[in-house]
Amino acid sequence: MNGPIMSIDRRTLLLSTGAWPWLNACQLKIGETLPPSRIVGAEAHAGHRLRGALPAASQSRKTRVLIVGSGASGAAAAYTLQKSGFTDFSLIDLAQTFGGNARSGGPSDARYPWGAHYLPQADEENRDLIDFLEHAGAMKNGVYNEDYLCHDREERIYYQGSWHEGLIPWVSLKPQDRSEVEAFLKLVESIRGKRDAKNKHAFRIPLDESSRENEYIQLDQQTFADFIRGQGWHSPFLSWYLNYCCRDDYGTDWEETSAWAGLHYFAARSGDKDKVLTWPEGNHWLVKQLMVGSEDRFQGDELSCRLLSKGKGWSLETYKSATGRVTAWEADAVILAVPRFVAARLGVDLPFAKQQVSYAPWMVANCHARSLPTNAGPGPGLAWDNVPYGSASLGYVVANHQTIARYPGASTLTSYWPLTGGSSEYLRTMAGFRASEDWARLVLADFDLMHPGFRSEIEGIDIWLWGHGMIQPKPGYLWGQLRDAMNQPTAYPGLYLAHTDMSGISIFEEAFAQGVKAARGVLRQLG
Ligand SMILES: Cc1cc2nc3c(=O)[nH]c(=O)nc-3n(C[C@H](O)[C@H](O)[C@H](O)COP(=O)(O)OP(=O)(O)OC[C@H]3O[C@@H](n4cnc5c(N)ncnc54)[C@H](O)[C@@H]3O)c2cc1C
Incomplete structure (x- = not known):
């Protein structure tokens, strides 16, 4: 992408000091340079x-x-x-x-x-x-097309200064974090195998194939966060991880996500097929x-x-x-x-x-870079999905991951931001007020955290706002x-x-x- 490098001006600076906590967390510097950015996808209007x-x-x-x-x-x-x-x-x-x-x-x-x-x-x-997947050529006689199964490495997390394979940095977890994560995964495993008197799975996809037994659907009456705390689990890492999963799949904070939905994310699939199609x-x-x-x-x-x-x-x-x-x-x-x-x-x-049907707003930024990010610290190299622990973003996906062998060097990194931390209506309205430079600054701050110095490799940032990105499975809605x-x-x-x-x-x-x-x-x- 070509275009002039912009300098931050006073107006942008003032615009960025609104009441949005995670947006204000960015470091603002007079004279800071930003790559060109623009908001695309105007159909919302x-x-x-x-x-x-x-x-x-x-x-x-x-x-x-x-x-x-x-x-x-x-x-x-x-x-x-x-x-x-x-x-x-x-x-x-x-x-x-x-x-x-x-x-x-x-x-x-x-x-x-x-x-x-x-x-x-x-x-x-x-x-x-x-x-359909057979018809589309994504699989043949039950075997997935290797071109579409996510190539190694699928995901990694940036946790306390280093990268770790997967989303759980097992070796760096404190004992309490580790034992509660293990207990949670054990619970998921036990639920996954459960069937009701009608032989229906407790959780299934499509969702309407799931059991309607009260034992399960009553979980829709409470939030996922309350359900987890109700198990006596308070581990900071487990809390972050489960909140991340709710924000990732539902664009919704776990304090607002139905416990049924939170468990569905983990227990609805058979769990023996790790790679995703992308x-x-x-x-x-x-x-x-x-x-x-x-x-x-x-x-x-x-x-x-x-x-x-x-x-x-x-x-x-x-x-x-x-x-x-x-x-x-x-x-x-x-x-x-x-x-x-x-x-x-x-x-x-x-x-x-209207009061019961709520949609999550999202911001997605495609960052066009001259090169691929490299590690400043220890740990495994670039993955398809790269997640920073503790960020308001979900991290970034390397859009050209499946074709990197053919296109080494230049990359497009897709940065995902479910807009949580307030009512969806408020967040949607606020999102509309932000200039592209404000979003760009936020995205760059995220890259600074994971890859210090990499921002100078980013030549342009395109931003898309989804006002009503996803239905939110809040307590009481699903059942x-x-x-x-x-x-x-x-x-x-x-x-x-x-x-x-x-x-x-x-x-x-x-x-x-x-x-x-x-x-x-x-x-x-x-x-
Ligand atoms: C940022 C983001 C990331 C996501 N990531 C994933 C993922 O990785 N995997 C996954 O499975 N799902 C993901 N999803 C969820 C995704 O939304 C669903 O999987 C699915 O694509 C939704 O399809 P839909 O047809 O139900 O709705 P939509 O995609 O919302 O389609 C509705 C269509 O109706 C059109 N429309 C609306 N109003 C009018 C009108 N008045 N006249 C004419 N047309 C109109 C819209 O333009 C739109 O094309 C993601 C969603 C978002 C927002």
């Missing part, structure tokens, strides 16, 4: 059009099935229709490209993720997902595979604004920001693969309660009445819903299951 008046429709389009939203859920619906031989459908999104939170950026030979970036290996029982462009690769053969049916820059029941079908008005024109889409069936807070604004009555109602068939013939907020856990597997389920409903209806 497009959504505000939903609240304003709309011009009259100037054109109309017909399709039998209209899928609204091209994240992993919408793309999985398209894949399911296409796979069954049903091709009279269209897929639209307010964004220019499909992928939702799993989108990516960069040139074709140096992609990097903007959001979702990995998929754990699937359990054999998840047949639909396995079939690609330079992250999970955009998966969405692209879902979309193979359906690319021509995708229309970007189509903000859905108003949904009206029309005869036996539906009419959906969309707004194109490039032309300012409104299109009226007519369809026999509609799949709304958008977050529920969006679907609930389109004019149909859907189960939703409460609202989510149950959100998953019931709608009161409207021909209207289907699919989004990870209906699962309560925002992972590719859940999006996939939601999309497949909605498309199967459509296929049953239309024959």
